[in-house]
Amino acid sequence: MTDVITPFRIAIPQADLDDLAQRLARTRWPQEIGDNSQWQAGMNLGYMRELVDYWRTQYDWRAQEAAMNLLPQFRTVIDGVPVHFVHIKGKRAEGAPAPIPLIINHGWPWTFWDMRKIIGPLTDPAAHGGDAADAFDVIAPSLPGFAFSSPLTTEGMFFNPTADVWVKLMDRLGYDRFATQGGDIGSFVSARLGHKYADRVIGVHLHLAGAVMPPFPAPDDYAPEEREWGAKFARFMAEGNGYMQIQRTRPQTIGFAMHDSPVGLAAWLTEKRRAWSDCGGDVESVFSKDDLITNAMLYWLTDTYVSSARHYYETKAEAMAPAHDRQPPVEAPTALLQFKGDVWMQPRKWAERYYNLKRWNIAERGGHFAPMETPDVLVDDIRAFFRTLRPDLLQNHG
Template sequence: MDEFRIEIPQPDIEDLRDRLRRIRWPRSLPDASWDRGVPVEYLRSVVDRWLEYDWREWEARLNAYPQYLTRIDDQPIHFLHARSPEPDALPLILTHGWPGSIAEFLEILGPLTDPRSYGAGPADAFHVVAPSVPGHGFSVPLEQPGWNHERIARAWAVLMSRLGYRRYGAQGGDTGSVVSPLLGRIDPEHVIGVHINGGLAFPNARPGDLDDLEPRDQAKLQAAERVRRTGTGYAELQSTKPQTVSFALSDSPVGQLAWILEKFHDWTDPAHSLPEDSVALGHLLTDVSIYWFTNTSATSANLYYENRVVADSAASASSTPTWPHSPDPTTLRSAVPTGVAVFPTDPAIRHILDREHMITQWTEYDRGGHFAALEAPDLLIDDIRAFFRTVR
């Protein structure tokens, strides 16, 4: 296990700025709205801000926390490891998603690791481990195919064991909302609780599940249907031809910016009209800069491809069952206590998720969105603390 510091070469920063100055802007229809994608004039304004943005400031913020590189299952794994000053702190592994990175945890690391300094009790302290998902950020290069959600969860179990943590919690949004429960199923002897937010999948409903819904759940379902109808083009591309779309994203920083910025527009608090109304633009640009500097448009999209392959294989296998067989722990209802924080963009419906998780805490919020660690860090921190008080 080697110590790691983020040190982007200065020529790479200058190259980014040069490319931003030379962008060839596309033609667009007059007054084209977000319904057609990221508006050109809006993106011009964000690019102007990116030219003024100080990467070194954000690099220093990230480097304020100890980081390491290790190899698990023949894959380089980068992770941030912020230990609490409280000796009895609970280890907690945080998992980001796409288009996220470990940078999205910057606003919650201090309160989670050192609650005493933020006006909370020391009994709520955590030792935080935040890995970069393979193929994302600094967990590169992606050296093999097959890095799907389950394989990531198994790697996280190895990582926590390697760090000497025998009793720990798991938390995550987006990809993390899938990987964290899988980690609980794979390593139930050591995972004492799972906390999730930010799931995007359309509810896995059975006949009758969507009848007689409360108005709040009806609104969630309508929003999820809109996403399924008009907001999944990125996922279709990344799950079928991730390499092809990456040529544009890896060669044009503005292309990479638009690809990610659209998701921050669509998935953040619907009460806000622009992405930076929900997430500070510095955070947005840091996230995009990480994807650009690490050249991970293709390798991060690969996760969508791998999970589609798994889903297709499962669908095929279900039509030709074999017997006898041993139960797969990743397909069973989790026996690990689970907390769910539901923000306005989350299509979570409790009675459906109850079939997969042993839910012991369920909280719905009227503020925030998919990127809760950036949009409503206060609510997410309080929810994480409240849940893990019940299982420490």
């Protein structure tokens, strides 16, 4: 049957781990010219040597693999696209409403494993200091071409068609209506769901302002107290988006390096963790060495750098056409939680024009990788937003 869903466990062949160990031992280190103590030219050589030494001598993939396998995982194929996902039913307290189905979306350079800190509090709030009435059925997929949603051979996959695949996944799981949450690329997937499938989407919760089509923010959309956000975003686009330009234009070329050198891949991914998180320049104040290495391993062991990077390459103008011209573009009720430590923050005036905005919040702590950095802040905001929508779950919103 084409709609079969099968249980999945991660089991990396030992030969792949042995090959990795040999490659790490043979690393050819680049020269570092001048002072790069602030990582101003990119990944710091001294830190990368330290990380790789830990990788070779102390890191334990099998322990990480066992931890991942504690989550119930599944695979299916939808329109030729392999889909890997975690699915955990919420714990329903006696007399409480049914848990809301919630599909949570990661970004790049993330994986499904970055969502692990929010899955437990969302599915079993009572066990994590919350109200049992706030339980969700959580579906946490790997984006197409990321980690175990592979190998991806279908062209054209990015956030818009991913939203179409996710609707079919939710159909396959038996959910007629559902909610969605996301950051980074995942915010664009969630926004697209709230745009194209507003009749099915209970609500959209974002921790990055994903805009799936015009109108985009203009300079005069920024209130005086928001102007620094615009300046910060402009600096990011001028100084920090080289990765984006490469992946939008030549992912295949850089892919030869990323698929041949685990150290090169880890450097490419880890530098973004430091630059985009609220870590004050100390990446390990937010992410442990195990976190950083496991993230790289999930790309390396599944050969998915190129297929993940193509989510940027495939965002062609002709593929970005809106599904309708109604206003606001995202009609489903939307909550936007932005973090001051992020590199991407958008103005409220624009957000109110773009989304059916029902909740707006600015977090003082945390950055781009909210599910890992500040899971408590994120979970509290998700719960608060969807609590307000519960009376309307059985109705189409206006």
